[in-house]
Amino acid sequence: MARVRQSPAIDVDKQATPKTGIQKKTPVKPAVKRGRKKSVSPPPTTRSSRSQSQTRRPSVKLAKTSTDEHLRSRSRPVEVKDPFRPLAADISSDRLVETPVPKAKLPRNFWVMNNKELSPPWIACSGFVPPAMVEFLMRCKKRTAIGVKWKKGDQITNMEGALHTFVTSIELAWLHGERGYNKGHTFTPYLPISKFRSGRQVLVSNMIHQDFETDEVMMVLSSLRKTKTTLIADFKIPLTKEKQSDDIRNKYDDALRRLMVYSLTLDGELPSIEVGSATAMSRAQAKSFLAKKVLKVASSNVLAQVKKRLFWMSSKKDSPLLSLEILVTTAYHQFRNEMDALERICTHQGYIYTFSAPKIFIGEFGSQDGLMACIYAAGLKHYLQTTKLKKMRVFQVPDVPGEWVSWMRTALSAAPGVRVMTKQELYTKKDPSDPYNPPYAGTMLVLHNCSDGFGQNIQYEIGSGSLDAIIGRFTSAAGSLLNYREDLVSMVSMHAE
Numbered sequence: 032m033a034r035v036r037q038s039p040a041i042d043v044d045k046q047a048t049p050k051t052g053i054q055k056k057t058p059v060k061p062a063v064k065r066g067r068k069k070s071v072s073p074p075p076t077t078r079s080s081r082s083q084s085q086t087r088r089p090s091v092k093l094a095k096t097s098t099d100e101h102l103r104s105r106s107r108p109v110e111v112k113d114p115f116r117p118l119a120a121d122i123s124s125d126r127l128v129e130t131p132v133p134k135a136k137l138p139r140n141f142w143v144m145n146n147k148e149l150s151p152p153w154i155a156c157s158g159f160v161p162p163a164m165v166e167f168l169m170r171c172k173k174r175t176a177i178g179v180k181w182k183k184g185d186q187i188t189n190m191e192g193a194l195h196t197f198v199t200s201i202e203l204a205w206l207h208g209e210r211g212y213n214k215g216h217t218f219t220p221y222l223p224i225s226k227f228r229s230g231r232q233v234l235v236s237n238m239i240h241q242d243f244e245t246d247e248v249m250m251v252l253s254s255l256r257k258t259k260t261t262l263i264a265d266f267k268i269p270l271t272k273e274k275q276s277d278d279i280r281n282k283y284d285d286a287l288r289r290l291m292v293y294s295l296t297l298d299g300e301l302p303s304i305e306v307g308s309a310t311a312m313s314r315a316q317a318k319s320f321l322a323k324k325v326l327k328v329a330s331s332n333v334l335a336q337v338k339k340r341l342f343w344m345s346s347k348k349d350s351p352l353l354s355l356e357i358l359v360t361t362a363y364h365q366f367r368n369e370m371d372a373l374e375r376i377c378t379h380q381g382y383i384y385t386f387s388a389p390k391i392f393i394g395e396f397g398s399q400d401g402l403m404a405c406i407y408a409a410g411l412k413h414y415l416q417t418t419k420l421k422k423m424r425v426f427q428v429p430d431v432p433g434e435w436v437s438w439m440r441t442a443l444s445a446a447p448g449v450r451v452m453t454k455q456e457l458y459t460k461k462d463p464s465d466p467y468n469p470p471y472a473g474t475m476l477v478l479h480n481c482s483d484g485f486g487q488n489i490q491y492e493i494g495s496g497s498l499d500a501i502i503g504r505f506t507s508a509a510g511s512l513l514n515y516r517e518d519l520v521s522m523v524s525m526h527a528e
Contacts (some may be wrong), residue, residue, distance in 0.1 A: 124467075130205055131227065132207065132227060133227060142509065146516065150202065159291070159294035164198075170514040173487070175487070185485070190283075190291075193242065193252045193288075194291065195485075197364050200512065202235050203232060209465075210501055231467075234382065235478050235502060241362070242484065243393045250395060260288070295357045297338045311343055312355075313343055321406065326409060330412070332416075337355050337359045362410025370423065381471060382474055384423055386479060427452050452470075
């Protein structure tokens with residue numbers, strides 16, 4: 032049966048074969064053991080071959096030795112020697128079992144109260160994220176962030192929210208029913224077993240989508256300015272009370288933006304609007320370029336192909352001029368951080384990956400013209416061309432209107448060993464209470480939670496139409512992500528860039 036993973040505070044040298052899982056209080060039949068060959072985890076992939084030896088990265092210092100006054104008194108967990116220990120071999124998403132959750136109890140409420148029985152998340156980060164920011168971003172989200180970015184009194188600034196795009200948490204969770212969509216996200220509970228809810232163990236990925244819900248986050252990061260954008264000298268992370276000063280916050284956000292621009296472009300900089308406008312494309316031209324020159328043809332290095340590519344957001348006067356290179360490279364980082372982590376977590380099982388395409392979070396783009404679908408597909412294609420996936424068995428394409436399905440399928444041609452399926456093909460079992468029908472036994476189902484980098488919607492949102500609310504209310508994920516968990520950031524892996 033599933034097991035609780037030992038606390039990082041325990042002497043790791045005394046742990047024999049550590050298990051990762053969730054403790055169950057009610058007995059269940061053990062999963063059938065299946066023989067699997069061991070596989071060495073793939074090495075981290077690198078963004079490019081650009082040498083950074085000539086430019087020193089800035090030193091990012093904490094204000095008064097802490098990212099925030101709320102973190103000062105927290106004792107840090109001891110360092111775990113192997114922060115990405117894989118799941119135990121007998122954990123999979125195949126079967127529904129009885130769980131400790133009473134059938135009349137909302138799963139989120141039960142698991143938040145019993146969060147010590149849950150494992151903390153695995154956290155995968157791009158190498159340019161200042162290590163101090165990882166704990167800050169995981170612990171300091173506001174209660175909810177529905178259409179709202181930074182506002183007075185908040186702890187996370189807009190560029191810190193953009194930086195969260197490169198920090199992805201994944202947790203092992205109990206799923207207590209099936210998700211659906213009918214003019215909004217819906218949920219159908221699994222039939223209870225006796226007096227308790229049934230459930231299956233899944234992985235929930237909190238990959239932060241590129242936030243174009245407003246023009247305050249990714250639009251600012253990827254837009255050209257009147258002057259060239261280059262790396263600046265060392266800077267510190269201010270305290271929350273210091274961030275309330277517009278001058279301090281704006282200078283700090285500018286420093287973070289410059290760090291991300293440096294890390295996401297092959298030249299390490301963006302030109303001025305005056306220089307960049309000479310070669311800028313329209314949105315239609317940008318989409319055509321990605322479709323015809325990147326996605327539909329053989330390409331050895333997608334990131335090199337989008338180098339210095341720029342496009343106007345619209346034909347209106349004073350329209351933002353955006354870096355296509357930054358957006359495609361960001362998509363690459365998103366998939367790389369998430370999938371490299373899943374490859375290591377599911378060493379024994381393999382996994383079935385389901386992708387939830389952004390809609391709300393690309394509001395400034397509009398969800399129907401297909402440009403953002405091409406951007407994500409280009410980033411995915413580069414990842415698949417630079418990394419051989421060993422554990423992904425299925426990629427479930429998003430069940431949304433528009434061009435997401437076709438462009439994702441095009442990108443996945445770079446991974447012929449991965450089976451591409453729709454949700455309708457993956458959920459074909461005749462039992463209406465449990466339609467999930469994986470084509471490979473013993474695998475983990477990976478669900479996407481759509482959120483931004485500012486709020487804990489998965490923990491607090493109570494609406495019925497949001498995926499955040501559905502995942503939050505009817506899984507145990509919120510209990511693993513409580514910002515006061517002592518072990519919240521005990522399993523962190525940083526990529527070398």
